[in-house]
Amino acid sequence: xxxxxxxxxxxxxxxxxxxxxxxxxxxxxxxxxxxxxxxxxxxxxxxxxxxxxxxxxxxxxxxxxxxxxxxxxxxxxxxxxxxxxxxxxxxxxxxxxxxxxxxxxxxxxxxxxxxxxxxxxxxxxxxxxxxxxxxxxxxxxxxxxxxxxxxxxxxxxxxxxxxxxxxxxxxxxxxxxxxxxxxxxxxxxxxxxxxxxxxxxxxxxxxxxxxxxxxxxxxxxxxxxxxxxxxxxxxxxxxxxxxxxxxxxxxxxxxxxxxxxxxxxx
Amino acid sequence: xxxxxxxxxxxxxxxxxxxxxxxxxxxxxxxxxxxxxxxxxxxxxxxxxxxxxxxxxxxxxxxxxxxxxxxxxxxxxxxxxxxxxxxxxxxxxxxxxxxxxxxxxxxxxxxxxxxxxxxxxxxxxxxxxxxxxxxxxxxxxxxxxxxxxxxxxxxxxxxxxxxxxxxxxxxxxxxxxxxxxxxxxxxxxxxxxxxxxxxxxxxxxxxxxxxxxxxxxxxxxxxxxxxxxxxxxxxxxxxxxxxxxxxxxxxxxxxxxxxxxxxxxxxxxxxxxxxxxxxxxxxxxxxxxxxxxxxxxxxxxxxxxxxxxxxxxxxxxxxxxxxxxxxxxxxxxxxxxxxxxxxxxxxxxxxxxxx
Numbered sequence: 264x265x266x267x268x269x270x271x272x273x274x275x276x277x278x279x280x281x282x283x284x285x286x287x288x289x290x291x292x293x294x295x296x297x298x299x300x301x302x303x304x305x306x307x308x309x310x311x312x313x314x315x316x317x318x319x320x321x322x323x324x325x326x327x328x329x330x331x332x333x334x335x336x337x338x339x340x341x342x343x344x345x346x347x348x349x350x351x352x353x354x355x356x357x358x359x360x361x362x363x364x365x366x367x368x369x370x371x372x373x374x375x376x377x378x379x380x381x382x383x384x385x386x387x388x389x390x391x392x393x394x395x396x397x398x399x400x401x402x403x404x405x406x407x408x409x410x411x412x413x414x415x416x417x418x419x420x421x422x423x424x425x426x427x428x429x430x431x432x433x434x435x436x437x438x439x440x441x442x443x444x445x446x447x448x449x450x451x452x453x454x455x456x457x458x459x460x461x462x463x464x465x466x467x468x469x470x471x472x473x474x475x476x477x478x479x480x481x482x483x484x485x486x487x488x489x490x491x492x493x494x495x496x497x498x499x500x501x502x503x504x505x506x507x508x509x510x511x512x513x514x515x516x517x518x519x520x521x522x523x524x525x526x527x528x529x
Numbered sequence: 530x531x532x533x534x535x536x537x538x539x540x541x542x543x544x545x546x547x548x549x550x551x552x553x554x555x556x557x558x559x560x561x562x563x564x565x566x567x568x569x570x571x572x573x574x575x576x577x578x579x580x581x582x583x584x585x586x587x588x589x590x591x592x593x594x595x596x597x598x599x600x601x602x603x604x605x606x607x608x609x610x611x612x613x614x615x616x617x618x619x620x621x622x623x624x625x626x627x628x629x630x631x632x633x634x635x636x637x638x639x640x641x642x643x644x645x646x647x648x649x650x651x652x653x654x655x656x657x658x659x660x661x662x663x664x665x666x667x668x669x670x671x672x673x674x675x676x677x678x679x680x681x682x683x684x685x686x687x688x689x690x691x692x693x694x695x696x697x698x699x700x701x702x703x704x705x706x707x708x709x710x711x712x713x714x715x716x717x718x719x720x721x722x723x724x725x726x727x728x729x730x731x732x733x734x735x736x737x738x739x740x741x742x743x744x745x746x747x748x749x750x751x752x753x754x755x756x757x758x759x760x761x762x763x764x765x766x767x768x769x770x771x772x773x774x775x776x777x778x779x780x781x782x783x784x785x786x787x788x789x790x791x792x793x794x795x796x797x798x799x800x801x802x803x804x805x806x807x808x809x810x811x812x813x814x815x816x817x818x819x820x821x822x823x824x825x826x827x828x829x830x831x832x833x834x835x836x837x838x839x840x841x842x843x844x845x846x847x848x849x850x851x852x853x854x855x856x857x858x859x860x861x862x863x864x865x866x867x868x869x870x871x872x873x874x875x876x877x878x879x880x881x882x883x884x
Contacts, residue, residue: 264617306604306617306804307797333820345614347606465823492819494793497654501790501811504835505825506762507843512653526762528825528835 265350267342268324273410274403276331277375278340281317281324282350293352295319297360297382298488298516301352302496303327303339311335312493314515315352316378318385325350328378328410354496356516358383358460358486367395369452371471373443373463374403377410379488379515380462388421398452402428402443402463406436426450444470447478454480462488465529472519482519489514489529505529534715536722537730539705546722547574547632554628554667557593559586571631582633582701583674585856589638589786590631594645594662598807601658601793607800620801628665637682639670639694640854641786646694647848648789658806667714670695671706672741679857681870683745686752687855690741700734707734751841751870752851757877758842768830771872774865775829779810781859781867782836787852790816811835833872841873 269281280303284290295315304310311333317326331340342348360383368387372380380399387394399418403409406429419425428439428446439446443463452459459480461471468487475485491503491510498512506526508514517525538546550556556574561567561581569581571590603620631638642663649656650663673682673689682688692698696715699706707726710719726734761767782788792809795802809816812832818824826832844852853869860868 264619266614304804306606307795307802309795310793336820342615347615347617349617490819491825492817494791497656498652499648499654499656499789500792500809501839502817504839504843506838507846526759528831 265325265348267344267346267348270342270344271413273328273412274408277328277410278331279316279326279328279410280339280342280348281326282348283324284350285347293325295353296357297386298355298357298379299353300355300496300511300515301325301327301350302354302493303329303335304349304351305335305338305342306349308338309335310349310351310494311339312354312490312496312511314379314382314488316381318382318389320386320389325352328375330375351496355511355514358516360386363387363458364393365395367452367455367457368397369457369459370397370399370401371443371447371459371461371463372399372401373467374408375410376461376463376467377401378462380460381411383460384418384423388418388423391421395456396424396452397422398424398426398450400426400428400443400446400450402430402441402446402467404430406433442470443467444474447471447474451478454478454484458484458486460486472522480519482523485519486516487519487522488516534710534719535726535731536708536719537702537705537724537726538708538722539724541705543580543706544576547580548576550574550630550632550718551576554630554665555593556630556632557590558632559584559634571634574632580633582671585635585677585680585858586638587858587862588784589641589856589858590634591641591645591786593629593631594642594659594666595789595808598805599658601804601806603801603803605801606797626662626665628667629662630667630669632669633699634668634670635673635856636670636687636689636691636693636695636698637673637680637854637856638786639668640682640687640691641694641856642668643694644787644844644850644852644854645789647850648844648852651848667696667718668694669697669699669708669715669718671699672701672738674701676745677857677861679861680855681748681751681857682855683748684751684870685851685853685855686750688742688745690738700737702730702733702737705730707731749874751853751873752845754851754873754876755842755846757873758838761876762834762838765830767876768834771875772830772833772867775812775833775867776865777812777814777829777832778864779812780862780864781869782810782812783808784858784862786854786856786858787840811839837869837872837876840869 264285265282268283271279300314302310313327370380493503493511494500496511498509503510551574557571558574560572569584569586570588606617649659696712698709710716790809817826840852
């Protein structure tokens with residue numbers, strides 16, 4: 264069980280929840296890896312899966328960003344600071360953080376797809392010397408649909424090359440304009456000794472993967488996270504499998520190589 | 530002296546044995562339903578009940594270890610005043626499950642539990658609810674008295690005298706049954722029985738066992754279907770053709786001794802509530818329907834493909850055995866005569882399919 268310590272309204276439909284474990288023993292012993300997910304319960308309504316988007320290097324709270332979409336997310340959006348939720352975490356696999364050390368990094372995010380990237384990005388920022396160039400291309404439909412806007416300055420101050428884009432011109436918007444795959448092609452970060460991590464709407468991921476291929480990235484240099492409807496989170500209930508791969512235990516992080524080996528049932 | 534691991538129970542003594550077992554555990558036996566005597570199901574034993582070991586029960590005994598609906602936890606939730614925070618308290622977990630005995634099931638149903646064991650006990654996570662029931666469960670199977678045209682245990686690496694998944698195996702002989710203990714739990718039961726089988730009874734049992742085992746020797750095997758499935762995966766026309774008449778009613782999955790897909794839902798009554806786990810089916814449209822509107826298995830072709838794939842490819846490759854025990858309930862009770870055997874066989878055949 265956890266208590267909501269803080270709520271941040273990120274966009275008109277996305278709220279970020281900062282949670283603290285109720286049990287001090289769990290709080291002291293809890294650990295996770297960047298990319299792992301948790302199941303949040305609103306008792307009486309149900310349980311849904313969200314990525315832990317705070318980094319393991321910052322332990323004051325556990326952060327989840329929730330887009331209002333279905334029953335559980337609607338119920339979550341009605342909760343206030345101080346309310347109790349259930350949390351089962353950590354579940355699933357994580358980004359291969361150690362094998363990324365010493366390399367250049369490219370993050371490509373769209374909309375709420377920035378959440379799973381944020382946990383890894385902040386872990387890298389907290390160990391900045393272990394990484395070369397860190398470029399982040401982050402886009403959304405409009406400026407108000409970008410999450411974590413209040414952190415952009417801190418990311419840049421930590422030496423992150425942050426490229427922001429929105430789908431069309433907006434008054435007062437001074438950053439880039441255009442779809443994420445277009446901006447990726449314009450920026451064209453060199454694939455030499457670089458790892459690319461992407462998450463966003465399926466259609467964006469599809470064009471980003473093609474764009475990375477175009478730029479010379481190999482499958483094993485690319486990572487993404489997948490989403491599925493889930494219930495149990497422990498590989499049993501039968502919903503989230505893509506072929507014999509269960510997104511809840513074998514994912515959510517998959518390499519380009521792993522994606523290619525999967526049967527076409529996305 | 531070796532521990533006694535075989536016993537003979539005469540037909541006349543059987544009901545006495547069942548009465549004794551029913552004192553120790555919740556005892557489930559195949560018996561005709563009172564209101565529909567043509568239908569045999571697994572039912573809690575009552576003294577004087579007529580058992581029916583000859584017809585395969587319509588339902589499998591899986592609900593004993595995996596109830597159709599079960600409580601996972603209980604909670605109380607609420608605010609002490611309109612200003613206060615919403616508090617949720619988890620209440621005491623439900624009591625220990627009672628010991629159970631499945632008595633007189635066929636070897637296929639015992640094999641069904643082996644599939645559950647692989648998924649719920651031998652995967653990356655142990656399911657505590659299943660484990661608690663399984664630990665207190667005993668399976669007494671009987672050598673199959675006669676497979677029918679829908680049976681295909683021989684095609685999935687089993688046979689009518691299979692001992693896997695059973696703690697005790699009963700072999701019907703003239704005037705009664707020879708019981709063999711196969712596990713420690715089974716020995717516990719057999720040890721307390723009075724009569725050892727005579728040499729003649731053991732000989733007859735061996736003959737019955739052997740001829741049952743041999744009765745499916747010439748069946749075409751479906752054991753190595755995973756490569757065929759992978760090759761057929763993207764053949765949309767194949768799956769459309771073979772699933773055209775499916776009604777997506779889900780009876781195949783509910784009657785299947787190896788199907789274990791489930792859903793988890795909350796139910797509340799004022800401030801108190803329960804989280805429930807209930808049987809669900811991959812054949813239902815909403816099963817994989819996401820809140821965004823996306824559905825990775827949008828039509829019955831993808832859903833049936835997942836059912837076939839899970840049983841004969843995904844599970845088979847992970848656990849070394851298909852998630853199918855060949856009981857044939859899915860084809861016997863399908864309202865439109867879908868036949869999973871035929872589809873699995875067809876996957877491996879060169880077959881021209883036109884979209």
